[in-house]
Amino acid sequence: MATISRPGNTRYDVVVIGGGAAGLSAAVTLGRALRSVVVIDDGRPRNAPAQAVHGFLTREGMGPRALLDAGRAEAESFGASFVEGAAVTVRRSSGGFDVELADGRSVTGRRILVATGLTDGLPDIPGLRDQWGAGVVHCPYCHGYEIRGHRIGVLGTGPLSVHQTLLFRQWSDDITLFLNDRVVPTDEEWDRLAARSIRVVDGAVLSVDTSDGTLTGVTVRGGTSFGLQALAVGTRMEARGALLAPLGLPAQEHPSGMGHSLVGGPMGSTAAPGVYVAGNVSNLAAQVVVAAAEGMMAGAAINADLVEEETAWAVDGYRGAFAAPREAEVSERVLGTRRHGLDDGPVTGASAPAGSDLREGVRRAG
Numbered sequence: 001m002a003t004i005s006r007p008g009n010t011r012y013d014v015v016v017i018g019g020g021a022a023g024l025s026a027a028v029t030l031g032r033a034l035r036s037v038v039v040i041d042d043g044r045p046r047n048a049p050a051q052a053v054h055g056f057l058t059r060e061g062m063g064p065r066a067l068l069d070a071g072r073a074e075a076e077s078f079g080a081s082f083v084e085g086a087a088v089t090v091r092r093s094s095g096g097f098d099v100e101l102a103d104g105r106s107v108t109g110r111r112i113l114v115a116t117g118l119t120d121g122l123p124d125i126p127g128l129r130d131q132w133g134a135g136v137v138h139c140p141y142c143h144g145y146e147i148r149g150h151r152i153g154v155l156g157t158g159p160l161s162v163h164q165t166l167l168f169r170q171w172s173d174d175i176t177l178f179l180n181d182r183v184v185p186t187d188e189e190w191d192r193l194a195a196r197s198i199r200v201v202d203g204a205v206l207s208v209d210t211s212d213g214t215l216t217g218v219t220v221r222g223g224t225s226f227g228l229q230a231l232a233v234g235t236r237m238e239a240r241g242a243l244l245a246p247l248g249l250p251a252q253e254h255p256s257g258m259g260h261s262l263v264g265g266p267m268g269s270t271a272a273p274g275v276y277v278a279g280n281v282s283n284l285a286a287q288v289v290v291a292a293a294e295g296m297m298a299g300a301a302i303n304a305d306l307v308e309e310e311t312a313w314a315v316d317g318y319r320g321a322f323a324a325p326r327e328a329e330v331s332e333r334v335l336g337t338r339r340h341g342l343d344d345g346p347v348t349g350a351s352a353p354a355g356s357d358l359r360e361g362v363r364r365a366g
């Protein structure tokens with residue numbers, strides 16, 4: 001098995017798994033903290049199908065790939081290394097953690113940050129997947145502004161679909177909820193939908209329709225087609241965290257019912273000491289800027305954790321039986337100032353420096 005190691009064959013301070021906004025931001029923070037960092041990434045960021053990143057302060061409209069390329073260059077400028085590939089397992093070892101890649105290579109780090117993001121489970125409706133990230137969207141804050149005033153449909157996928165419909169209503173007064181045999185509104189929800197002038201269509205959606213690559217609408221059971229300019233879909237979000245299961249960190253059902261995520265504590269810590277998480281893998285709702293912020297916080301927490309460990313090592317050394325300060329202390333107790341030949345006991349000719357007043361004094365006394 002090939003080992004990925006730093007020059008000098010030493011382990012890394014930190015192995016970051018996932019080079020999206022969260023992982024790159026952590027790598028920058030750790031590089032700036034003079035830590036050795038390697039980022040393992042298999043090049044499949046969640047928003048890859050999108051044309052642009054919206055809602056990231058100062059980076060409005062930047063391409064998702066361009067944003068990550070800039071982040072990677074920044075991390076490299078602070079010394080981070082990059083490895084292309086998929087990490088498949090993480091195990092504790094004498095060096096900290098061994099991370100194994102799908103191609104058999106491995107790398108060791110004292111700490112691990114998992115920033116692997118999530119996958120969006122899409123409804124299996126013909127035509128829908130091809131429009132994902134273009135005519136088919138999920139997040140009002142990512143795409144709502146760009147489709148403001150458009151004819152928007154919301155595909156019913158579960159209990160949160162009514163909430164999603166009411167949110168998209170903020171951006172358009174032409175909204176249709178397709179129940180799709182998946183949503184049964186309560187009486188209260190019927191009133192809320194009617195009060196916001198939202199149309200509701202019954203029946204399963206059979207296809208997402210396009211013309212020249214552009215979404216044109218949907219067709220429901222019975223063959224009726226509805227013209228649309230955008231279709232909002234709630235996806236089933238699954239954390240890409242299976243590689244942490246051997247460490248006792250399985251993905252757990254999110255309380256919202258939106259999917260599965262890893263459970264992170266303050267600043268990305270987890271129940272497994274030394275293992276940290278950031279971004280979508282532990283926060284299903286994180287936008288790009290939030291993922292980047294979480295990566296920064298986790299990087300800072302990891303550095304503090306390493307500082308604690310190194311300080312404990314230094315204290316052990318400082319207090320150890322043969323450590324220089326300890327030796328000096330013992331020497332001081334046994335010999336006092338005599339170890340320097342300058343003790344304040346009876347002066348002998350031998351111990352007084354030649355030519356000194358003391359030696360002269362001895363001579364005069366003799």
Ligand SMILES: Cc1cc2nc3c(=O)[nH]c(=O)nc-3n(C[C@H](O)[C@H](O)[C@H](O)COP(=O)(O)OP(=O)(O)OC[C@H]3O[C@@H](n4cnc5c(N)ncnc54)[C@H](O)[C@@H]3O)c2cc1C
Pocket residue numbers: 017018019020021022023040041042043044045046047048049050052053054055056085086087088115116117118120132133141142143240243278279280281286287288289291
């Ligand atoms: C269509 C679409 C459009 C979006 N538009 C916006 C928007 O405009 N604005 C916004 O703020 N948010 C947007 N988002 C949300 C955005 O994608 C996430 O907020 C962001 O990607 C989270 O960053 P992350 O670093 O947590 O995960 P990711 O960006 O998904 O990065 C994770 C990285 O880890 C890698 N990886 C995963 N598993 C492994 C492994 N085992 N080994 C090695 N590498 C691995 C992946 O390949 C990927 O590169 C959009 C999402 C979608 C689906």
